[in-house]
Amino acid sequence: MTGLVAPQPLRFGWNYDLGEFVLAPRYPRPAVTRVLADAGFHLRAEPFGAWHMGTSVPMCDQSAAAQSAIGRLIAEGVEVRNWHEPQQGSTDVLRHYGWLNSEVPFPDAEETARRARSEAGTRLGRVRLSSDSRAVTEQIAWGEVEVEARRTFDDEWMIGADRDAGRYLELRHHRPTGALSITGDASEAYAGHLRREFRLLILRETRPPTAARMRAALAAGRVPGSRQAPVAPAPAPATAVPARRR
Template structure:
């Protein structure tokens, strides 16, 4: 990818560092936008800027990243998803809006049907232990509707709601090979929207580093060639950033 077509910044997330942004070049406006949105802590060896621990919780960090993405787009820059570099700029903006969403899952009905059919099959095959039978039967008979699911490391995580109480969410975990199914979380009724958003953030979002960033043997580098960018100093909001922010609002 030529410098002219390279994204101005790649945005990602890491268990240790939270949300971060990796500028592609030392563009003053990009640095101002990141600083304005709170990305003022240097993260090595990613070569990234993140938000200081304790300065914002995970959802506030997502909000900050979303604002930074939108401001850079308004300024005419391209942005990238660090986890999936093939994504287009518009896809990155949609991704962060999706992470902030508390809306119902658009494919919830299809997911519920699929999980119900799988539960019936396990019951018919007598592949469910006694302590998981009642919960599995609730899903099979449609009394408990699974709205979202994802399998990670051979374990399936689900978010479900009783058909009679659509705003009462339960977190479920299933070990398909053994047929073991259990409840991990029981959310209060007023937490319905946040339960959906939490599931998007904690379970559905992609967290795998791109191949280019996965651990590998470091190549020899001359000490003189190593240059670390200077830390972003706290500064007042630049007029250009303020104008971009005003246009976004």
């Protein structure tokens, strides 16, 4: 007699094509169907096998809905995973989405600002910069703009505060040339919102799971070995991230 096969975990993820998505069967069991429908995951992407929301739904609203759905699914006894980091268990995924949706300051902001000041000072002495790039680089080197968070793809993306002006900035550093530009500028009152956007758009993992992460998940017993996660549409390159000026 063949034993019952345990339901597959639902895998939550994000990419530029679909936004937030959930890898799940076309006809999930009723408890799952209800939660996904309530959260707005009502569109089907084939052959990827995912449920997602309409592209008109704002990014922050999608992420908040995903976090709510994850909490409800866990309460229903449904296993969830982070598709990009399959070694994360259900509690890890819920904590991860809590971090994505947080507007609080970054805990390592002071060290990030120190490193950014040092590197900006080095560029001032070694790289020929345009007048605009030099002005922004000097602001960072002299501590007038405090970089709170950053991440490098092809270019380096940063956010930070200009305390004297009461502004919160989004910056792009073109590493090959040293050029530095302001791509977004908002009142410091919106700092929390921009931190959240930076977590969602820049700091989160958006790539398909690597073989190494799949092996780690298998070793931890968190991904059934009989099924491999499907391949998602490729994410857009970092240079496709839209500049937002407020």
